[in-house]
Amino acid sequence: MRVDVVTIFPDYLAPLDLSLVGKARTAGLLDLRVHDLRDWTSDRHRTVDDTPFGGGAGMVMRPDVWGRALDDLLDEGSHLLLPTPSGTRFTQRTAERLATETHLVVACGRYEGIDARVAEHYATRSGVTVSEFSLGDYVLNGGEVAALVLVEAVARLLPGVVGNPESLVEESHGAAGLLEYPVYTKPPTWAELDVPEVLLSGHHGRIARWRRDQALVRTAARRPDLLDALAPDQLDAHDRAT
Numbered sequence: 164m165r166v167d168v169v170t171i172f173p174d175y176l177a178p179l180d181l182s183l184v185g186k187a188r189t190a191g192l193l194d195l196r197v198h199d200l201r202d203w204t205s206d207r208h209r210t211v212d213d214t215p216f217g218g219g220a221g222m223v224m225r226p227d228v229w230g231r232a233l234d235d236l237l238d239e240g241s242h243l244l245l246p247t248p249s250g251t252r253f254t255q256r257t258a259e260r261l262a263t264e265t266h267l268v269v270a271c272g273r274y275e276g277i278d279a280r281v282a283e284h285y286a287t288r289s290g291v292t293v294s295e296f297s298l299g300d301y302v303l304n305g306g307e308v309a310a311l312v313l314v315e316a317v318a319r320l321l322p323g324v325v326g327n328p329e330s331l332v333e334e335s336h337g338a339a340g341l342l343e344y345p346v347y348t349k350p351p352t353w354a355e356l357d358v359p360e361v362l363l364s365g366h367h368g369r370i371a372r373w374r375r376d377q378a379l380v381r382t383a384a385r386r387p388d389l390l391d392a393l394a395p396d397q398l399d400a401h402d403r404a405t
């Protein structure tokens with residue numbers, strides 16, 4: 164998979180050279196390229212923004228500069244991703260879908276956002292998909308943090324990136340649609356707190372049941388919306404009694 168990230172703060176994406184994503188890049192599983200939007204400016208001051216039509220606070224990023232950058236980077240089959248507070252919610256399902264694609268281009272806005280015609284224009288470009296997405300209901304200063312989240316969430320799903328693919332199956336927000344169960348390791352007692360007995364029993368059936376119950380209790384307490392979203396057949400009689 165190739166991922167191009169365009170930003171006026173390329174150093175913000177430096178953490179992607181580390182650890183998991185770094186390994187994926189070295190292993191040739193992920194071809195990640197970070198670009199400075201100012202490389203596509205044409206004036207001495209390398210201007211990327213201007214005042215908003217209709218008034219309002221702050222500045223807006225110019226469509227012409229973005230247009231030159233995206234014309235260079237987008238191809239047949241590219242998916243243009245635009246982080247924005249007004250986008251559709253980025254979830255694990257989004258990451259799973261994006262992990263099957265061949266080319267992602269992430270356009271990181273700053274100031275008050277990118278001129279709306281950029282998304283509009285490329286949505287009409289044949290062979291190009293455009294998605295505006297939000298990380299959550301809070302306002303960041305730009306799209307770079309969202310780009311870091313997106314690249315990590317997608318890269319770890321690429322075959323061969325995560326050592327133990329099993330650890331991708333039993334995921335929080337995974338197929339079961341429930342939050343994850345609590346995890347424990349040695350020592351068996353710490354700060355006068357014991358690891359739940361069942362986990363030391365070696366009884367795999369009881370352990371699996373205990374973990375599912377924990378996931379249900381946690382989901383009901385912290386994210387009842389996820390429970391409501393579950394299809395009826397996803398909860399068995401025991402679950403309902405929990």
Ligand SMILES: Nc1cc(-c2ccc3ccn(Cc4ccc(CN5CCCCC5)cc4)c3c2)n[nH]1
Pocket residue numbers: 246247248271272273274275276277296297298299300301302303304305306309
């Ligand atoms: N999930 C999430 C993604 C982002 C995100 C993503 C991309 C950019 C680019 C710029 N910003 C900063 C920003 C965006 C919006 C406003 C308010 N808005 C401006 C236009 C007129 C109405 C009011 C203020 C500042 C971004 C923020 N934040 N949170």
